[in-house]
Amino acid sequence: MLLTGEAPLGPARLSLTLRAEEATSKDVGRLEWDPADRDLRRTPLSIREAWVRVPLASGLDVTLGRQTLGWGKTDGYSPADGFLPRDLGNPSADEKLPVWGMRAQGTAGAFRADAFWAVTTTPWRLPILEGRNAPLPVPSAFLVDGAQRPPRDGFGAVRLLASFGNWDVGLWGRAGVRPAPLLVFRLDSVTPVPDGFEIPVDRRFAREQGLGGEVSRVVGGFVVRAELAALFSKDPELGDAILWTLGAERAFGDGTLLVTFAANARPVRVPKALLLDRAFLPGLIAAWTRTEDWGSWRLVWTQALEHGDGLARAEAGWNLTDVWRLTPGLELLYGSSSGPFGARKKGSRATLDVRRSW
């Protein structure tokens, strides 16, 4: 359950969203004080967002607190969003996790500037490493979650955007802790269990610097977009990357079809599956969303091209009334078990989301 309240405070604006959850699985942890969501399991009562936005001058705002950002300009893959933590444990959405920090946003004419400083690292939230989420090709070997100690500091990022007629351009830079963990398989701590043995997997976090640019243009009925990002890390496992994307978006009636091709031009030093957001590259993402009289539906197909595996997601949301919504969904993992999606074929799932908003 999410409980959101927003209120003006003079010229400022306050927002607080609290989250309460319970699960029959082990995805939810114990009740504890973890305001930055840094533990392996999320506590049943947590702060989703808590921010205050203060206008300093016309066209210049500062937002302090826990807030959700979205820098990527596409529903597909965007390197500009790479510094944001994601929640892969949420069956209903591939949602971005909010981050504690300070954000300054300014606008002048055709230009917009955005700077963000994350005071601490909020790591990616991964599904529990066991069973179908983390299969091993070795019989009787099981992965279990080890330690996760994200660094105390976070990252800094700046972005400059401009619109000129049908053109939108952007530049960004960032430095600090990458929120996606690197997995450390602790073969030195293998523990025998009745039906085999367990291998603990620790999570560590590398530092990374990045520079990127994006350009998009309206061409007839299409919005065509290209992004390029150069990422640098001294961490021997993470290494450098040159990510690029090329995409097109087009509306069909009340629907939008988005197709994005994404790739990494640099070699990867570790098994790709361990790099999470870069695991499926080179890849193709197609997303089709459409609004209907009864609600909306969405199809997302992510195809990893190296091993031919992929993920197909479908969901349809029925607006039963103005406040009740029913959303069945399906996630289908398929293809070669050598690829990041195919390796988790047993992780395919069906979901049913019932939501009441007021």
Next chain:
Amino acid sequence: MRVLAVLLLASTALLADDGRQILKDAEARHRSRTQEYEGVLTVTSKDGKVRRKSWKSYREGYAGDARQLIRFTDPPEVRGVGFLSVGKKGKSPDQWLYLPSMKRERRIAAQDREASFVGTDFSYEDLDELDESAFEISVEPSETEGGQDCHVLELRPKERSQYERKRVFVRKSDLYVARVDSYRKGQKEPFKRFLALDIATVEGHVAARRLEMRDLGKGSTTVVLLEKLSFDKAQPADRFTLQNLNREGGD
């Protein structure tokens, strides 16, 4: 014969000029510096299913130089969704939609402009302010609308549009646009009908306090009741910017 052709051409040009002048006069008479209101929307589908929404609307400028911001306030599913339109005289405006769930704005491309605007019977194009310089205009015989004698103008868009033509009914008494029928290519019957109703004088400006958009193809109707309608209030300097569109919880 040649004389007749010249006379025909001249009269056609004269009628076009008359039509354009009517719209220019209407624009001059009703131009306001700003306008804002709280809209209460009722979307009724063909089978009678009713959905309610509400938004706040702000406009600065008028017709071709208008800048408009719409922010949904209800129901929770669409609360915070924002729409920004920046007019370009004689051309289609630049438009963006902000979706709180995505935390970013999306540019509305030309092809998108025929899509439904957040589940209403308005398309993005239907939200454009009427800008005479964006159309070829001709005059048709007068008709009555809402009991009022009206000029009837046929407008053909110069730029890409989902509509081949529009028939605009302008009340002769006050040059207020009371009805717009929009036709898709090759259609003899209108695809959509816009009605301005409950017309009164508010703060010195003639204004409709009830707007109806009928999708005659689908059989659905969206009614907007304009509450707290106000004109010529100063707007914050950055209200009609992309930064403001992206402000969560903002107007």
